Amino acid sequence: MSQQSPTTSAEAPMTHREVLVALSGLLLAMFVAMLSSTVVTNALPRIVTDLDGTQSGYTWVVVATLLAMTATTPIWGKLADLFSKKLLVQSALVIYSIGSVIAALAPSMGVLIGGRVVQGLGVGGLTALVQVVIASMVSPRERGRYSGYIGAVFATATVSGPLIGGLVVDSPLGWRGCFFVGLPFAVAAFFVLQRRLHLPVVKKDVQIDYLGATLIVGGVSLLLVWVSLAGASFDWISTTSALLVVGGVVVIAAAIYVEARVATEPVVPLRLFRDRTVALATLASAMVGVSMFAATVYLSQYFQLSRGMSPTEAGLMSVALVGGLLVSSIVSGRIISRTGYWKRWLVAGLSAAVVGLALLGTIDADTSLVAVGAFMAITGAGLGASMQNLVLAVQNSTRQADLGAASSSVAFFRSLGGSIGVSVLGALLSHQVADQVRTGGAALVRDGVAPPAGQAGGHQTSSIPDLSALPAPWRDLYENAFGSATGHIFLVAVPFAILALVSVLFIREVPLRTTLDAAPEKVAEGNGSTVPVPAAPRD
Incomplete structure (x- = not known):
């Protein structure tokens, strides 16, 4: 059996400046990953209309990426325990770029969804590897400080993505331009990583599950x-x-x-879940995934189909959600890094998420936009204080040797929760809109209002109409239906957020350690003494 290269647990820690230099390319990669989902959100209603898609197609443009990301995130994490992390991140960027080109040139919903699958393969790598690389450079105690930077990049991508996407959709480039937007950032990240990121190379027999x-x-x-x-x-x-x-x-x-x-080396090592912190934090992460993706995916549809906004205007409304996320992620990361205590932030964050989702559950087509913005800010603040810190809690209780598998398992279950949430809530929204339009449409026909061509007073659960082409009474009916149905799916998401909160309450807090590993590995000399393991070769 081949020998694993020595670990770097006894190696001198990197300085803050060295970490920031290495982090620059990683943050660009993280920006690419986040941009891939946010930039297309406000384009989805236009995409579905242009490609003659359905509500199911709308859902699967998102779910396809999430499923591909979910399936491959643990594999990327396992590979990070075995191969050059820099090479893996660069490979993920290349795969993402190929998927972006396929999606941009898609002639049909089927090809578009296929391109999104390829994108998801790359995003799965970026999502898992950025956390793993940071964990290999700094201790859990210091990691909170850098988690704040990740939160800031996450927020920037989430704020700028819908805005950029909305502007691009409303420009001559159309929705296809949204899939080209991330390519320059992916290329830049590739070359910055090549020059700036230098990490130990670990070689070992590969057994991927x-x-x-x-x-x-x-x-x-x-x-x-x-x-x-x-x-x-x-x-x-x-x-x-x-x-x-x-x-x-x-x-x-x-x-x-x-x-x-x-x-032999399972993609999700079940032994990790013997640790209570890992088990409960993973469950909470899955439940947060349901809430997070519901907020980001269906709020955009709400603003465009229920409130009659353009993609650009819908992008501007997302600032409220991400503003809360930005502030809470940076503030919580810095305070956690200074104090070493993290549980109070998870409890407070998930409590805020429960309140925010419950408030969003009250919205309809007539709710004040100021109130909707306030509800979004509360939800964003809750998610910002919980998402990254759940990963941090797991990393703090995991040995360095299992860091890749443990970190990617948390991301895996968060993506899995998101996939399930988007699909289930999308189906629920579709059926509720269909029921309300069917009932309301029958009433309009009885009152002598002619139905749109092909509708005959009804509505298929799979269809998304072009509201601008509908007569005023029917447009109002659809807007009200989408408004109240969106509020209902947020109420459905509340129990999942409550389950995440309960899970966190039962986690036993262990202050963040200040070493990369729980116990620095040493090798025995022939005389019985021990010496620090030397540094492994770097990329």
């Missing part, structure tokens, strides 16, 4: 296809539904068996 990753995402995908299409393409109670549900459960059970009994 492709079977486990395939089974996990396959089982989840079957269930999400069922949730997305049932009621539109086939009945909820039908042979197709039964096959999808049973098949999904069987495949997930097989995945658990493979992870527990078969895989």
Whole structure:
């Protein structure tokens, strides 16, 4: 068996300036990852209209990326324990760029969704690897300080993404230009990493659990296809539904068996969950994923379809959400780094998220935009104080050797929660709009208002109309339907946020350690003495 290169736990810590220099390329990579989702959010209604898509298509443009990211995040994390982290980050940037080009040139919804899958493969790498690389450079105690920088970049991408996306959609470039926006940043990040990032190279026999990753995402995908299409393409109670549900459960059970009994190096090491902090923080992260993606994906649709805003105006409204996220992520990161205590921020953040989501659950087509903005700011503040710090809590209780697997597992379950949340909440929104339009449309027809061409007083759960082409009474009906349905899905998200809060309450706080590893590794000399392990070679 080949020997693993020595670890760097006894190596002199990097200075703040050295960390910032190395961090510059990582932050650019993180910006690319975040931009890929935020820049397209405000373009989705226009994309679906131009490509003759459906509400299910709208959902799957998002879910496809999330599922690809979910499936590959643990694999990227495992590779980070085995190979050059710099090379992996650069590979993820290249894959992301290829997916962006495919999506930008897509002639149909199917090709677009395929391009988004490729994008998701790259984003999965960037999401997992940036956290892992930072964890390999600084101790958990200092990591809170740099988590603030990550939060700032996250906020910048989230603020600028919808604004840039809205401006691009409303420009001659159209929605296709949204997929080209991230390419210059990806190229810049690639070359900055090549020059600035130098980390230990670890070489070891590779045993990647492709079977486990395939089974996990396959089982989840079957269930999400069922949730997305049932009621539109086939009945909820039908042979197709039964096959999808049973098949999904069987495949997930097989995945658990493979992870527990078969895989030598499982993609999600179940032994990590024997640690209470890891288990509870991972559960909380999955529940946060439901809340986070619901807020970002469906608020944009609300502003455009219920409030009649342009993509640019919808992008401006997102400033409220991200403003709260920006402030709370930076403030909490700095204070945690100074004090070493993190649990109070998780409790306060998730409490704010519960309140914010409950308030968003009250919105409809007539709610004051000032009130909606305030509700978004509260939700953003809660998410900002919890997302990064959940990863930090897990890293603090994990050995350096398991850091990649543990960090990526948290990201894995957050993405999994997001995939499930977007799909389930999207299906719920679609059915609620259909019911309200069907009832309201029948009333309009009885009052002598002619239905739009092809509607005949009804509405299919899969369709998204071009509201600007509808007669005023029908446009008002759709706007009200989308407004009240959006409020309802936020209420549905509240219990998930509450479960995340309860999980965090049961975590036992351990102050952040000031070393990279819990116990610096040493090797024994022939006389029984110990000496520090020398530094591994660098990229």
